[in-house]
Each structure stands twice: as structure tokens, then as C-alpha cells.
Amino acid sequence: MFSSIDTDGDGSISKSEMESLATSSGGTTDQADSVVSSLDSDSDGSVSQAELAKSLKSMFDTLASSMFSGSNEQRSVSITA
DSSP: OHHHHOTTOSSEEEHHHHHHHHHHTTOOHHHHHHHHHHHOTTOSSEEEHHHHHHHHHHHHHHHHHHHTTTSSOOOOOOOOO
16 A cells, blocks of 8 residues: 555655645545644654554554443454555
8 A cells, every 4th residue: 555655665655645635536635734743753754664654553453442342342453564
């Protein structure tokens, strides 16, 4: 998935790469820029595999936590970059 968005193969998803994906999928460049800004934890203007993995892990952990709240089970998702 990552490599199909990272069209120049530099190991990160730039704003322009995200904008291309968004507009080809019916989204807007503003939406793409917002996604990059929210995932770009080191503020370098692009999203690395590690940043994407960290965000996905956080999202899945939050989802798992809400699904299993009230039970004694603790769920965590392991995602590596």
C-alpha cells in the first residue's frame, strides 16, 4: 500500500503524492494536505512509513480499546514499519 502511494520511491509520501491519490479517488487537495499534516509527526512535510505505522497502530489500539471496554481483556495491535 505505502509503495503504491510513494510514487517516486523516496520512502515517504509527499503532499503532492497524497494530493494525486486524493484527487484520483474523488477527494480534494485540501483533504490530502490535512491528512499529511495530521500524520507528519516530525513536521518535515511528508509522511514516512514509520509515521504512518505509528498512526495506524494508535487508531487500531483506540478501536480495540473501545471494542473491548468493560472486559478484562487488553488488546494491542503490532505494526512495524
